[in-house]
């Protein structure tokens with residue numbers, strides 16, 4: 001051979017369909033389907049859109065690994081939210097596998113670096129609920145803008161509580177002016193603590209307004225905080241707030257809790273978080289996060305006591321009827337794979 005081209009396609013013998021992307025088949029699915037499943041998993045939410053997950057598809061399983069290069073040591077010193085995000089990605093993965101007629105068998109912390117492994121548990125046709133939640137995966141997004149001044153119907157609230165219960169977690173619905181005021185105070189207190197912490201501010205700045213496949217882009221920043229805001233939302237550098245564009249006076253605010261503390265509970269609650277968010281999306285609801293009081297440890301302890309001390313608060317959400325917001329970016333699947341050498 002003299003190196004001239006003959007017009008024939010050069011075929012990499014290791015590449016079959018999506019294997020060109022470094023992917024092999026898994027769980028009986030061909031590489032292209034595995035790629036689609038991982039794309040759906042990666043549409044999960046994560047703090048500052050760090051996307052702190054990696055995937056290892058193997059013949060009999062797909063593993064979810066943490067990407068520790070994407071930690072936020074100041075904002076999330078115990079990697080608790082990193083595990084919540086990986087749990088949310090795991091929920092999407094379960095859903096995508098289930099939608100392909102496969103019953104997903106999940107083990108949490110199966111060994112090695114993996115946070116979870118999904119195996120094939122026989123055939124199980126997708127039902128209406130699976131289809132509804134799966135359709136919500138690409139439609140869901142964090143909406144930091146003011147919502148319409150329309151109350152969330154009781155039936156919707158119940159559906160969200162049930163969604164958390166289905167994933168063995170607890171959704172506390174904040175009710176009455178007293179509870180609301182108490183939580184607003186805790187949000188404000190933790191917000192001030194984080195605003196005064198240079199390392200937290202640096203992490204926020206590093207992940208804000210990036211133009212790559214991660215971070216929070218300008219279009220997702222919401223509106224600029226103003227003194228009249230009752231809930232302190234994180235400042236992602238939004239432009240000037242249009243006149244009269246204030247936050248809704250009475251959003252539905254919920255605290256998602258686990259029944260015990262520690263990594264398995266966080267992975268469990270991450271799955272619950274995603275089921276709650278997808279249920280909300282399927283009901284036409286928008287959601288944003290108020291994570292400051294669960295990120296600042298002493299405030300989280302205060303919140304836990306305020307909730308009676310039996311459950312562990314893991315995430316705080318604001319829900320309501322919002323206007324459309326753009327989708328935030330995601331990295332390509334090929335950048336999310338655990339290196340072959342590690343398999």
Ligand SMILES: Cc1cc2nc3c(=O)[nH]c(=O)nc-3n(C[C@H](O)[C@H](O)[C@H](O)COP(=O)(O)O)c2cc1C
Nearest residue numbers: 045046047048049081084141142234289290291328
């Ligand atoms: C555990 C967790 C905590 C989060 N906390 C906040 C928060 O406090 N404020 C906020 O604006 N967004 C928060 N987010 C939302 C992320 O910034 C968002 O998921 C990410 O930017 C990707 O955007 P998307 O949800 O629209 O796909 C949080 C997400 C997760 C999973």
